[in-house]
Amino acid sequence: MSTPPTPQPSAPSWTHCAQDAEPSVDPIGCRGIHVPGHTACLAHLSAGDRHAYLAGLAPHSDIDCRGTSFTEDLLGQLLSAFRDPITGKPQMGTVRFGESEFSGTASFDGVQFFGTASFDDAQFSGDATFDGAQFSGRAWFDGAQFSGRAWFDEAQFSSRAWFREVQFSGRAWFDGVQFSGNARFLDAQFSRDAWFDGAQFSGDATFDRAQFSGDARFNKAQFSGDAGLHGAQFSGNAFFDRAQFSGDAWFDGAQFSGNAFFDRAQFSGDAGFRETQFSGDAWFEGAQFSGDAWLGEAQFSSKARFDRVRFAAATALGPFVCAETVDLSGAVFEAPVTMEIAARMVRCERTRWESTATVRLRYATADLSHAVLSAPVAFTSHPAPFTTRPGIHVDESRLSGLHSGVRVSSIQGVDAGHLVLTDTDLTDCLFSGAFHLDQLRLEGRITFASAPTGWHRRGVRPARWTRRRTLAEEHHWRAQTAGQPTSPPGHPLSPSQWRPGPNHPEPSLTPDPEDVSALYRQLRKAFEDSKNEPGAADFYYGECEMRRHDRTGTPTSERRLLWGYWLLSGYGLRASRAFTWLLAAMSMTVLLLMGTGLPTHDPVPATTGTLHGSKISVRTSTPDPALHGGWSQHMTWDRAEKALRVAVNSVVFRSSGQNLTTSGTYVEMASRLLEPILLALGVLAVRGRIKR
Template sequence: MTSPSPVPSPIPPGWPHCGHGAIPEDPVGCRGIHTPGYIACLAHLADADRDVYLASLTPGAYIDHRGTPFTDPLLDALLYALRDPATGHPRLGMANFQSATFDGIALFQSVTFESEAWFMSATFRGGARFGQATFHDKAHFEWVTFHGNAHFGWATFHDEAHFGWATFQSDTVFLGATFHDKARFGLATFQSDDTSFRSTIFHDAVFTEATFRGAEFGEAIFQGSAEFELAIFQRGAWLESATFRGDAVFRGATFQGKAEFGEAIFQRGAWLESATFQGDAGFRGATFQGDAGFESATFQGVARFGWATFHRSASFGSATFESNARFEFVTFQSGAWFEAVTFQGDAGFRAVKFQDDATFEQADFERSVTLGPLVCTGRVKLSGALFGGPVTLSFAARRLECRRTRWSSTAELRLRYATVDFSHAVFEYPLTIAAEPTPFVLPGGQPVAERTLAHAPDARVRLASLRGVDAAQLVLADVDLSRCLFTGTVHLDQIRLEGSCSFATVPPGTHWRCGRPIRFTQRHTLAEEHHWRVSQPTAVRGWDVTVFGAGHVGPKQLEPVYRALRKALEDGKNEPGAADFYYGEMEMRRHDRTGSTRAERGLLHGYWMLSGYSLRASRALGWLAAAMLVTIVLLMGLGLPQDSPKQEATGTVPPGGGKVTFEIDKEDPRNPSANRFSGERFEKALNTTLNSVVFRSSGQDLTTTGTYVEMTSRVLEPVLLGLAVLAVRNRVKR
């Protein structure tokens, strides 16, 4: 439909104009420039004069028809006069159609413009056909209005093409066009749903602040920069399989309909900061060979990045995904940044490969999240992130950082290779951290490739820190805790340790300190104890000196940690496992010089030395054997008499007969004087000692010294036997 004619401007043009048809309402009249040699424009020239003028034209002639109103026959006659006999197509030199009006279909099909072509402020009220036209110099279409279809299919622009502020009210086709220099469409308006730049080849393209009702750039090639900053796409924007060899700039662009970049190739930077996608955004299979920037972008529809590849850094910092975000099978060959991103819909990162760090710090996941199974060669950073819905994380990564991460629903973390830092994390529902023994499997049955982690020593999951965590809802399964920092953990006694959770151990073998041999009985220890032991001046080799971040901890801080872990294992019916932490608790009490008296430490030292806190049966049995040996030696040497004393009865018979009274006495045992260590004496000493062990009297005659030796052994040796029995019980109890 033809738009109404605008009100004529009362200001005359800056060239000598025709003035035909001037009336009081339009004192300027026709604005067409004078035809050379005449005082009227080409449209209002007499027929005979027009024929003379057209006959004077030759191919490649300079044409100046500014402001001239053209009808179809008039334009056809002009172009026919400029037709090159060699090609059969019009050939123009410099052509100036500034502010001209074309009432019908303007047929510039296959026209060659050898010099600059000026169409500034021209109006095409019907269609405009520039298909296969060739512009050897600059082409100026600024402020042009195309009321009908504008067709530039397969046109060639060898120099700059200016379409700034142009208005395309109907279908626009640049299919297969080639721009060898900069194409400027800044602030242009495309009002039709059918605007096609498909297969167009651009050098540098500028569409800054352009407005598209619907635009197709499928398979277009941008050899230089492509600038769509602040552009508005009111309906769909199709850029499938487009190739951007220079920077692609969509900063602040608004996609009110669907935006499709599937299979597009960005060979340099792709900058979509602050862009708004009100419909679905599709980047499926896209390739980003340069940096990709989506900072502060807003995705109101579904965002699909499946099978995309990012060769360099990809930044989504502060972006907002109001609907689902799909990143299945994406490959990030460099760093990926999702800091402060908000995921209001479901977020899926299945089968993603991060060959560098993956940063989700301060990200907000408001609904369910499925991160993985994925592989990350570097670190996965979730510090400060907020998970508002159920979470399933399946990572094969070198390191997972969850410092001050908040989990507001159930979460399951199944990991491989990772070292996990959970410092000050907050979770209100059960959270499980488990080691996956075999590679993750995709829904199709194929295992996730872990080639980038092949140089790792093993696939164990190591926990680095639980400081500041409330562990009441925490479950750990098959996790290496040998370097985990526990001090400062709240409700550690309620933690659940499932499967094979390993801890650090004491230095193996025998060590020498000040000429004395030192040997540690194997037990589970905490990383903080290693750090404290290393800091002591009398430390021996073998304690782990690579424990970082332990801070100033000592026995006073470690004692409650050991106690809490002991209780956690006891509640889990793992008494033998709890025994090691009881040993550690007692060790910290024995070494604590601030919370215990010297007498208490002395008592604990004796308890440790005699039986290892009733946990080392061999030590108690060793002391028992030594005590028995000493008892036997003392009894043989000093305790058994030379001969067993004999009883004697002494009495007096009255002279006249009668009752006789006898006094029975026994001589005092005599200390041995010779042959003290005989087989007979050993047997008697052994019998006496064995009876003392079970707190019984043997009835053996003893010297005074032997009596005291027996009394001492009857007190000490049953205690040592009891400690040995208790140690065995603590190791086998379930």
């Protein structure tokens, strides 16, 4: 396939110089516009004609140099012709440098343009300096190409300034520049660093689809109008520290490949970050959002830091996705807000909600340590991917492979009276230091830590922990007292062990049994107040367990009583244990009665009489029940049936009416006292599990 011929450039729309034109190579030649009264451009005038022409120029004169090629010397001669003798600065009227070429350094420092300044499609081969230049009229740089560095520091644009599709191959400095009118940088390309530190945009500032290949700095920039950065691409770091956006700020569809810094930025209007992609860290530390903050479908590949951010009127935050941590520590939400976040971690340490809030999370571990809740705040696990439009799901591929459930790691220092947790995992949640835990609302499927599973050794005998829901604080205390080592990073702890806490094995930083029992007591009341009696049972068990192990706040006599209560019935919550003891007591009663309590034969009453004259005295006596014979004669089915009747009657606190030996009488008395208690404990345990 043959290569198509290179298209020939078209002739300019003005009468051009045509110097060095060659029909076969360059039929157009020099594109510079004719100097008035001459047939050549300013660059190709004879020395005498150029001198005469420049001598005729004066400050504030208009000039048309479209397509002209300027050297440093020629540009210096031109600007000298406009120099004001009083101010010493060149003062130009309407100037037209469209498609002009500037070789070497093009210095317009301090030049005052009183009319329209047009540099459309101009080419600056060397450095271009406009430091301190003043553009009283419109300034056009559309399509201009800056091959070297470009300085516009402290320049002033009193009217519109258009830099559409401009290309900055070197560094571009706009520090302290003032744009009094609208500034348009649509599709501009910054191949190196672009600095707008302290720039003032009094009108609208538009950087839609601009490409920043180096660092982009807008520190302390002031945007009095709307700021549009739709689809802008930041390949390096982007700095907007302490920038002020008085109007709306739109970053929808922007791409930040490096880190993005908006520390202490002020957004007085709405701030739009919809579908924005942050590949590096995003810092909004100390920023203020006076209007809405739109983050729908935003993607954070690294950390998203909103610590100490103030949201004055934001009603919705998200849904957005963060592959790592969303840090809202110290943030303030002044208005009712709905937040939808899919992230690995959400930190809300010392976050303050001054109004109601609903926080819907996916995948996240939420830390609410010392958060301040002035109104009801609900944290809930969202079961399905978030949607922004009907049938359109937010892309969660950055979190693929993770469980979508939500875990809460801490509510320490929180006034839980306003907190609602729904469908959350509280396995590792720290409750110590929270207030009003008895008013905490737990709804939906709430998961707590389980006691270790499997068998273990307790001294020389095997034992197993009672299956129940526990608090993380109990795990930490038991692991600390047992001297249990922490597991190496990346190695999950065995389910047969208690899980060490974050301060393991420091005992002074680990809650003791007295503290943990108070936590169990308050959470038990929270379940009871919500009419969830079965759910409160495990927390009553945990409370009693901690009181039984508390050697400082619980008297010894009370601990012994609790030990007996635990041994007989698991604090009235383990029906199997109570009924096992009841069966054992009845079996012991039967054995004792068969061995020593039942007589060999029922005693036969004997009647005797004495005759005294005409009177007869009659006396009936019953001999004491007696036990005779060997052990084999005692262990019979007939005696077992009699003993069983005595035992069963004792359970319901009734006398069997059976003749018993002296020892049998005492056995029956003991069984009538103990066995009804064991029956009552068993019934109490069953009731505790099914009561509504």
